[in-house]
Amino acid sequence: MEDPLGALSRARLQLFLWMPVALSAGVGLYFSRLTEPGFADYSLAVLFGLLSAALALRAPVPMRFPAALVMLAALGFLLAGLRAQSVAAPVLSFRYYGPVTGRVVMIDRAASDRIRVTLDTVRLDRVSPSRTLARVRVTLHGAVPATLEPGAQVMMSAHLSPPPPPAAPDAYDFRRSAWFDQLGAVGYTRSPLLRAAPPDPGDWALAAHRTRMGLSQAIQERISGQPGAIAAALMTGDRSGLSEATREAMRRSNLAHLIAISGLHMGMLSGFVFALVRYGLALVGRPALIWPTKKLAALAALIAASAYLWLAGPAVSTQRAWIMVSVMLGAVLVDRRALSLRTVALAASLLLIWKPESLTEPGFQMSFAATTALIVALGPWTRAARRLPRPLRPVLMLVATSLIAGAATAPIVAAQFHRLSEYGVLANLLAVPAMGLLVMPMGVLAAILAPLGLAGPALWAMGLGTGWILRVATWVSGFEGSVLSIVQPGPAVVPLLALGVIGMILTRGAGRSLSGLAILAATLLWSRAPADRPALLIAPEAQQIGLMTAQGRVLAKPGAGFISGRWLEADGDATSLEEAAARPAFTGPDAARLTQFRAAPLILLTGKSAPARLADLCTPGALAVIAARLPEPPKGCELWDINRLRETGAVAIDSLGRITTTAQTKGRRLWTAP
The missing domain is CATH 2.40.50 (OB fold (Dihydrolipoamide Acetyltransferase, E2P))
Structure with a gap:
């Protein structure tokens, strides 16, 4: 077995790669707490950070790496708390x-x-x-x-x-x-x-937004229908023109990432500008042999990416993409390798320092998962590509890229959105080439030619590309079984998977074995998720209850669409709300729905007559949910009214009768205070 002290000593050299992981641990600790940290908590974090910093500088070599990780974790905790306090603003406390x-x-x-x-x-x-x-x-x-x-x-x-x-x-x-x-x-x-x-x-703070909306309108006037709305979303970040049908088709076909400005768009834009400038400078002849054409191209691409950021707005996905592209182009400017794990680690660390809450967002997790996987696979692909016929390389690289990025982001998509597109790879293989070869280049040309009034042909060609993407999304989303529903995993699954995969990439020997165990533990926890789903769910305003049966979750009645939909999605149940409400279990009129739960009556009362009905139905052992405020609740049954639910939030009850409330799981934080 590898010497642990020697492994730690070598790992110290990889501290830069572990920096975002350690920062994430501290940020995650802040967000996982059930109470808001106080002065004592922050003081302890400062003390740990200072002591760890001292150890990282002066301790024996094997101790410096873990000390540095603790220091960075303490910094992440402090940054998250500082950010949460700095954005504090009043929240409405009544209707x-x-x-x-x-x-x-x-x-x-x-x-x-x-x-x-x-x-x-x-x-x-x-x-x-x-x-x-x-x-x-x-x-x-x-x-x-x-x-x-x-x-x-x-x-x-x-x-x-x-x-x-x-x-x-x-x-x-x-x-x-x-x-x-x-x-x-x-x-x-x-x-x-x-x-x-x-x-x-004179309001320059919204100058970019006004420009964005004006350009969006101009694009949609030249490219009609939903292809124009997609083009406007890609070029300006304005998605107000996208219909819900288009959004759903893009989600079901795993093409939703194409209408949210992200690393793909920023990379394509900056890559096109980089190639355009570099090859353009190569045409000037002898001076191109003297000028630093690669650095000039990188600088031009950085300016273009910054202009795109200004135009596309302050969305976190756009900011994240700009940081990643800027770090990579900056590496070119200082003669460093642009595509490496170090550039990804630096981009992730900068974003966590700037906006620690990004860690909790699916976009952050998916972007860095896909980028890391592609960089790790770059070496093996380069070696394998040498053995392939040259004409097949671009096609096979596209297939490999889609498979690698899709595999890296699939667990996050499944955990966060409870669905997987079964034909997403096919959709991306058909749509992404149009994005890279037609849509983004024509968008750049349209922007260059617009001041001369010559953007029409470029926009026409761009419309062909976005129309193709929409047709692909509609076609693939219409396949039978195009979406696979996934049960929501427990809160530990995604962190364990992330740590396991990162450990497999960055460690050797015992560290890699532990990483494999983390992945195995996450898999086992996720496999138990269906059995852990609540037997009964009560909505936070008492407007709905959902009872788990052998046929799936039964809704007491149609309605409360958003909440009911979230319940079914978390169950991994693709059934419509109407079908879930039609499953056998509940009886009675809509205002008084009745069934049995744990061999006792379960009642949902709504409407103006609810308080009057309660007196007859509130029998000993019964569980009653009523969408009303009762100044003097009757005795004899377990009662959940509006007053009680305002204190607890939504309620989950398991098959043994154990109660879990939102107040218990989310705690008393800045954003949960009434």
């Missing part, structure tokens, strides 16, 4: 209906396929200035004015509520992402949205 005024800072589309706007400089009636919300997001159910544009001051009457709690105790917590986006309330309006004032011409 509000009344006048809302503010400045439009974002226009996008909700899952309901309706336009929604995000406002800042918000003013609400009866809300004190000290509790004024930094931002609110409102879905427009009424007519959308043609004059809607970023920077405009608008007013409306809207229903607002705090960011909603998770649909289940183990479900995704939207409140956390809303906290880091400073989103204090979400809601909707059925009344017309009125423009109070046009955008301020």
Whole structure:
């Protein structure tokens, strides 16, 4: 067996590669806590960090590497806490209906396929200035004015509520992402949205957004229909023109990454500009032998990528892609290898330092998983490609790239979205070449030619490419069994998988064996996930309950679409809401649904008559869920009313009767406080 001290000594040389892993451990520790860290916690983290730093500098060589890892983990913990405190903003604590005024800072589309706007400089009636919300997001159910544009001051009457709690105790917590986006309330309006004032011409903070929306509109005027909406999303980041049918087809075919500006788009854009400038400079003749053409091309590509970032907006995926591309182009400028694990480690570390909450986002996990896998496979592929016929190499490289990236991201997609596209590799093989060879190059040419009024042919060709991508997505998503539903794993599965895979790449000997054990443990935990699904789920507003049976989860009634959908997805159940509600279990009218749970009555009461019905149904041993507030709950049954659920959040009960609430699993954090 390999000498452990010798292994640690050699691992010290790989500290740079382990830096994002150690930072992630500290960030993950912060987000996994059930209580918000206090002064004592941060003081302890500072103490650990300082002591570890001292050991990393002065301890015997074998101790320096683990000491440095502890120091970086402490830094990650502190950075996450600092970031969470720095974005603190008021959150609405009650349901509000009344006048809302503010400045439009974002226009996008909700899952309901309706336009929604995000406002800042918000003013609400009866809300004190000290509790004024930094931002609110409102879905427009009424007519959308043609004059809607970023920077405009608008007013409306809207229903607002705090960011909603998770649909289940183990479900995704939207409140956390809303906290880091400073989103204090979400809601909707059925009344017309009125423009109070046009955008301020001197408001440079929204200049990029106004430019983005103007270019998006211009692109969609030249490329009609959904192909134009896809082109606008790719070039400007504006996805408000995409219909829900298009989004769903892209998701089911595993092509959704093509409409979210990410490393693929930034890489294609910068790669095209790099090649265009380098080969263009090569045509000037003798000076090209003297000029540093490679560095000039890298500098031009960096400028193009930065302009793309400015135009495409502040989405985390775009920022992450820019950091990765900038690090790689920077490596070219300083005569270092652009594609290496060190560049990936540096990009990941920079993003974790800047925005530690990125660690919890699927986009971060998928981007770095795919990039790392492709770099690790680059060496073997290069050796294998030498033995292949030259004409076949590009095609086989595309196949290999799709397979490697798909395999690396598949566990994350399955864990986070509870679905896998069975024909995603086929869709990517057909669509990604059009993206790289037609859509992105024509987009760059259109941008260059637009000031001369000559962008028409390039946009026409770009439309052919986006139309092809849409046809591929629609065709593949229509295959029978195109999507495989996956049961939601436990919270330890993804971290164990990530540590195991990273360990397999970066370690040898005993470290690699331990990494294999981590992967095996994650696999075993995931295999147990179906048996661990709750026997009964209660929605946070008592609007729905779901009972697990031999046929799958039965919904008490149709409705509560978002929550019901999340439950079925986590169960790995592809059944529609209507089919799940039609499964045999519940009886009675919609306002009083009855069944049996653990040999006792289970009741869901909704509507105005719910309190009156409860007196007759609340028998000893029964479990009653009622969508009402009861000042004096009756005795005799286990009762979950609105008042109790406001304290606990959604509830899960297992087959043995053990209760788990959202308040227990999510804890008392900055974003969970009422």
